Amino acid sequence: MKRMHSKLRIDAIFKTVVFFFTCISVIALAAILIFTLLKALPLFKEVNIIEFITSDVWSPSTEQFGIASFVVASILTTILACLIGIPVGLYTAIFISEIAPKKIASFVLFAVEILASIPSVIYGFFGLTVMVPFVQKLFNIRSGTTLFTASLILALMILPTVVSLSTSALKAVPKTIDEGSLALGATKMQTIMKTKIPYAKSGILTSFLLGLGRALGETMAVMLVAGNANMMPQLIPISEAYLNGGRTLTGNIIMELAYASGTHEAALFATGVVLFIFVCLINIIILRVKRKGVAHS
Amino acid sequence: MKKRTIMDGIQYLFIFLASAISIISLVVIIVFVLRKGLSHVSWDFLTNSFSPSDPNSGILPMLVGTLYTVGVTLLIATPISICSALYLHEYAKANKITEVIRFAIDGLASVPSIVYGLFGFSLFVTILQPFTNGYSILSGSLTLSIMILPVLIKTIEETLKTIPNELREASYALGASKVQTIFKVILPTSLNGIISAIILAIGRIVSESAPLLLTAGMVYYMPEGIFSSSRTLTTHLYYLASEGVSDEQRAQAFATATILILVIVALNLIVKLVARRIQKKVG
Amino acid sequence: MEDIKFEVKHLNLYYGDFQALKDLNINIKANRVTALIGPSGCGKSTFLRTLNRMNDLVDGVKITGEINMDGKNILSDKINTIDLRTKVGMVFQKPNPFPMSIYDNIAYGPRCQGVKDKKILDEIVESSLKAAALWDDVKDRLNKNALGMSGGQQQRLCIARAIAMKPEVILMDEPTSALDPIATQKIEELIDILKKDYTILIVTHSMQQASRVSDDTAFFLLGEIVEFDSTLNIFSNPKNKKTEEYITGRFG
DSSP: OHHHHHHHHHHHHHHHHHHHHHHHHHHHHHHHHHHHHHHHTTHHHHSOHHHHHHOOOEEGGGTEEOOHHHHHHHHHHHHHHHHHHHHHHHHHHHIIIIISOHHHHHHHHHHHHHHHHSOHHHHHHHIIIIIHHHHHHHHTOSOSOSHHHHHHHHHHHHHHHHHHHHHHHHHTSOHHHHHHHHHTTOOHHHIIIIIIHHHTHHHHHHHHHHHHHHHHHOOHHHHHHSBOOOSOOOOSSHHHHHTSOBOOHHHHHHHHGGGOOHHHHHHHHHHHHHHHHHHHHHHHHHHHHHHHHHHHO | OHHHHHHHHHHHHHHHHHHHHHHHHHHHHHHHHHHHHGGGOOHHHHHSOOOTTOTTOOOHHHHHHHHHHHHHHHHHHHHHHHHHHHIIIIIOOSSHHHHHHHHHHHHHHHSOHHHHHHHHIIIIIIITHHHHOSSSHHHHHHHHHHHHHHHHHHHHHHHHHHSOHHHHHHHHHTTOOHHHHIIIIIHHHTHHHHHHHHHHHHHHHHHOOHHHHHHTOOOOSOOOSTTSOOOOHHHHHHHHHHHOOSHHHHHHHHHHHHHHHHHHHHHHHHHHHHHHHHHHHHO | OOOEEEEEEEEEEEETTEEEEEEEEEEEETTSEEEEEOSTTSSHHHHHHHTTTGGGGSTTEEEEEEEEETTEETTSTTSOHHHHHHHEEEEOSSOOOOSSBHHHHHHHHHHHTTOOOHHHHHHHHHHHHHHTTOHHHHGGGTTSBGGGSOHHHHHHHHHHHHHTTOOSEEEEESTTTTSOHHHHHHHHHHHHHHTTTSEEEEEOSOHHHHHHHOSEEEEEETTEEEEEEEHHHHHHSOSSHHHHHHHTTSOO
């Protein structure tokens, strides 16, 4: 009887220990939010928040901190990366889940997994040694380190996210859906495009948004190929913006944090907060999309 | 009917084109790096120390730094992740607390790596400096271990999900306690899954660079322990790529990238093999 | 002979809002085989699992009433479920050996109770396997993985594993539903031998099986016990019309 009681006590103790370890995730997330915000706060004693976001003058030596040009550069690269990466990714997913024979499909999927796990520094290095000279020659410009180059590399980097998540979304579509469409005389391609993709909509959309988040948060690769010039991209004509260098939010942080202090350091943390807010927005949309998807099925 | 086939044909064309782009870009990256890097990889390169001015520099300190970082990060993150997965799958009831925990884990997964860098810099490098010695392998590993928690927890939980409930019931029906069931049935049965989760995590740690740049620093000497600042292979490659100007350093950059790619591909293959072994065992 | 093992009084069980068992009252006799029959979802398996408190593992289950085992209410909070389950063993629908050796499967329960002595364990393994009529089949490969056995052998292993705990009661939840006829026959023969030493409750879908192996039979319908009597009476002279309809195969 005594032994039994000690067993139950061990059970209870173990549960407590396990729960404690589980709480570390919660504490960590809270700590990340708190420390980043706290470190950013001193900035707003010097600079008001509107000016911080809308001014395109970033000059630590004169204590002027505006990140508008970095926001624009981040948005520009992210949009173009998605415009290239998403269609390629989705079509590759269709190839894997619908068309390729099993062996080939699993090979392509494996290739995509490797693409996903290649370090971003290598993407950046590859971009620097291959894409930058290529872009320079292609457009006959002074330097190949441009937002366009950064977008190309980012497109490549979000590809695996889009492919693997879209593939699982498409694979999760029940067989009866296909059969229903095929039985009505639709071709295989029509079935895929008009029946399966709408059915898997929420999963596919989620993959797009996660790709978007990855492009926005990527640091090292972008920094190596984007040129990091501290200036506002010229938006008209748009080619002018893409064929010049620029500095993204992430690039700004990593370039300057090592030697920053005081208000300057706070401004860099505030840059991180802005980036994080963008990512949160994307995540809120993802939650919405998922909830809708659940409601549908 | 004709129009239908043309439309289908165009779609097929796009699909093959897109898949070709995906595959070819992978092949191009790997082949390009290996072709330029393999010739520079030698025993000397792997075992020499590094100095910016020495053309015969090697990467031994970075290899050691990477191993240290992987080791310390796993030492911290693995127990936390196994416990979290056990709690979420074996204990947690569907209530508010569980919801909060799951939300936090998803939240951690979506924090950009540069923000982890900022966080690690402010907490581990600055505030906890007396304990971590500022820029150090320990600071870097602490930061990375939080970063890889979501991946580890999720993959281990997936493994736990594949264990049939009948096994748990069989164990309870024999009068085993929950702890006995966990240690004698659940963990041994999911061992292969846990191993592949850890290998996946190693891949993440080896690949990561931005947070390490802000927390582990860029010292290129041989690390003396976890309190030393150190470069990993990735941060070293970043240094060589962004600041290396001589042909020699270019060659070193390609060789370092080659080592990284070989490690990553090897890790992926191991995960595949372990997965196949799991399938054989279950099926 | 007429010892009562379980005295069930006003037993109700709810899954959330759904009432799965309704005011059950039944006395299960010791050293007999009691069959629980009835259509799917009638509550027979749920009832079986209250006898070793396996329902505790399901979220949102609420139980009222009493089950007295040898005079002690096993539904009480004071009862140690781990202790209870060592006395009330269970065999499941699908054979569920652990992915370890045959020996380790049998030794699992005793080891959980802290038995470490190799000699004692060896004895338990041998006697349990003999009792489950499996010893001759496997004595040369005790260290082989149990998953390599046939389905019928696996199920007998699971019975041996339950016997190794020296329980007083063995609960069997459709133990032959995943087995072929020959393996089923072997299990039924085994049940016949085991009832000398154990009280056995068996949930079954097969009317023939119930009539072949059991001494008493309870007929469940929609969470209630419609009729409980000796198997002979139930099958030859059912008092309730529903029972008659069920055993003659008019519904199920």
